[in-house]
Amino acid sequence: MKFQEDFLQTVWKYQYFDKQGLDTSNGDSIQIKKIGFHNFYEGPDFLEAHVQIGKLEYFGHVEVHLKASDWKHHEHDSDPRYNSVILHVVWEEDKPIFRKDGTPVPTLVLKGRILLDVLRNYERLISGNEALLCSESIHDVADIIKFSALEKALVERLDKKSSEVLEILDKTKGDWEEACFQWMMRAFGFKTNANAMEHLSAMLTIKMLKKHGGSSLIIQAILLGQAGLIPDEVQDEYGKILKGEFDFHSKKYSLPTPMHFSQWKFMGVRPGNFPTYRLVQLGEIISKSPNLLSTILNDSANFKTLQDIFDITIPDYWRYHYHFDKKSGKKISGKISVNSFNLLIINFVVPIWFAYGKYLQESHWQERCFDLLQSIVAEENFIVRKFSSSGWNAQNSFDSQGMIGLFRANCQQKKCLECKVGQNLLKPSKK
Structure with missing residues (x-):
């Protein structure tokens, strides 16, 4: 089964693996006390983690790779930011790896440990042929999860638009x-x-x-x-x-x-x-x-x-x-026209409000944007129709703008595991 590194990151983030008798590739026991904060920028994948290896407590970062050798391929061995990595989580260990100072990095191998349900759910998710890979399973996702996904996508979309406004302001x-x-x-x-x-x-x-x-x-x-x-x-x-x-x-x-x-x-x-x-x-x-x-x-x-x-x-x-x-x-x-008026509110007024709040660092402008979008009917375009045909209907422009953002940032890029809906579909069934 083929998968990308983001799948392993999700497995670590939600601990979708068997933790019984967990040990490093060198045979030292592992107790995971804090998985760390997912880092979406440069540097180790999870920051401020806490693990116990053997009898010693470690506080630092966690790096995730498909193969252990990716550590050297990504030149982490010469990057001082990775000197604080306390655990290297990999699918397979094809070679031992070392920090810049030459000390070995404890390695956790997940091959054979990832929960079978999670592997099956991932394979089912990425094997879809539709524009929305989750279209056949979207009805299994709770409304609160879908709302959260739309809210995140909408904030990111508005943040991008407001940055464009602020660039104009700078000029x-x-x-x-x-x-x-x-x-x-x-x-x-x-x-x-x-x-x-x-x-x-x-x-x-x-x-x-x-x-x-x-x-x-x-x-x-x-x-x-x-x-x-x-x-x-x-x-x-x-x-x-x-x-x-x-x-x-x-x-x-x-x-x-x-x-x-x-x-x-x-x-x-x-x-x-x-x-x-x-x-x-x-x-x-x-x-x-x-x-x-x-x-x-x-x-x-x-x-x-x-x-x-x-x-x-x-x-x-x-x-x-x-x-x-x-x-x-x-x-x-x-x-x-009413349709043109609504689009002007969405694409002119709301980004100005959002940018103004961002400029003044006043969060109430963000809530004002949300309230306004929820008072406007949903847009009708090919993206919104794709969600609708999957049973996920937009109730207002808050939803439709979120869907546009979600589709372009995640669905088109097949980045399902960066979406809360995709993450939810990956979870194992309750027993």
């Missing part, structure tokens, strides 16, 4: 308002045009746009013009007005060379998500809420305030156009 030299603007622009790209929106946001500043808070037309002209979405030879009167406003303000603010139309994606995108349409909506939001950051952080205790921020109506021109000079065959809604 803006601690300007939260500017960082919020750039993050909002990226969120309005709705994945397909997120990178282009990010590029555009770096060419403008919210302070400049706020100077025209009383005129959404000027803000829209600057956004569309700098995006390269206003044709040089625009024909209709409204387009000419926007072109004139952009040309004037581009010179006034010494704006860089505009982006090119080809940088934006229209193919395969629903018309309501065209970048022209989204930039017009952004212009309305900035014009309506010039103090957007303050509103999001301080005035959005209830959901209604957040709804009000995005409750905008675009100019009549855009009710009948997706592009300049090309009239649409049907009237277009001037509102941000």
Whole structure:
């Protein structure tokens, strides 16, 4: 049977092996008093362990390998961090190993000791052909375990997003308002045009746009013009007005060379998500809420305030156009859809809250994020459907965001043993 090192780490972590008559490869008796803390960073696998070997008590670290020779292959024999390893746990001992100072490391061989149920459960888990290897067994996992797995995945997902926000904050030299603007622009790209929106946001500043808070037309002209979405030879009167406003303000603010139309994606995108349409909506939001950051952080205790921020109506021109000079065959809604609104809360507001709490080291912002996500309906996408088809249904966006994080970090990577669901499925049956 083939398995990876993470399987042995899990076996040690949960002590899924026969501990009767436990001894080292040299015949010294072993009593495990403390397994240590699982270390997910560089250094020994388990820190601050406590074992008794023979009559002596040892306090230090535990390292886990498939083969004892992996100690030298990983160059632990020359790494001083491994001088404090008190027990080497391996599947098989193919050679004796030594610390940097030449002293031997006591070795525990698990071959023939791992509980049969655990081996069978592991083989059953990794032999699945579905995208979710646990799909056939997920119904055996308690809801509290699944919730815990989603919570962990969600925190890791939000932590990653908030780190991206804080990177922007660093680039803006601690300007939260500017960082919020750039993050909002990226969120309005709705994945397909997120990178282009990010590029555009770096060419403008919210302070400049706020100077025209009383005129959404000027803000829209600057956004569309700098995006390269206003044709040089625009024909209709409204387009000419926007072109004139952009040309004037581009010179006034010494704006860089505009982006090119080809940088934006229209193919395969629903018309309501065209970048022209989204930039017009952004212009309305900035014009309506010039103090957007303050509103999001301080005035959005209830959901209604957040709804009000995005409750905008675009100019009549855009009710009948997706592009300049090309009239649409049907009237277009001037509102941000409920689905788009929910995605903006998930991908714009929540990461800003989480990053702000992380920046201030105030944990209540994390709980605020959780509460907000639990008030939003679950997303519908191919990842959430994979969980649903296995009988694990998302009740809200807390669940769906957790599922997305879990799928990408664990399921796709086949890292089942880093997931609490996979760990739970590995445990032996009760007798």
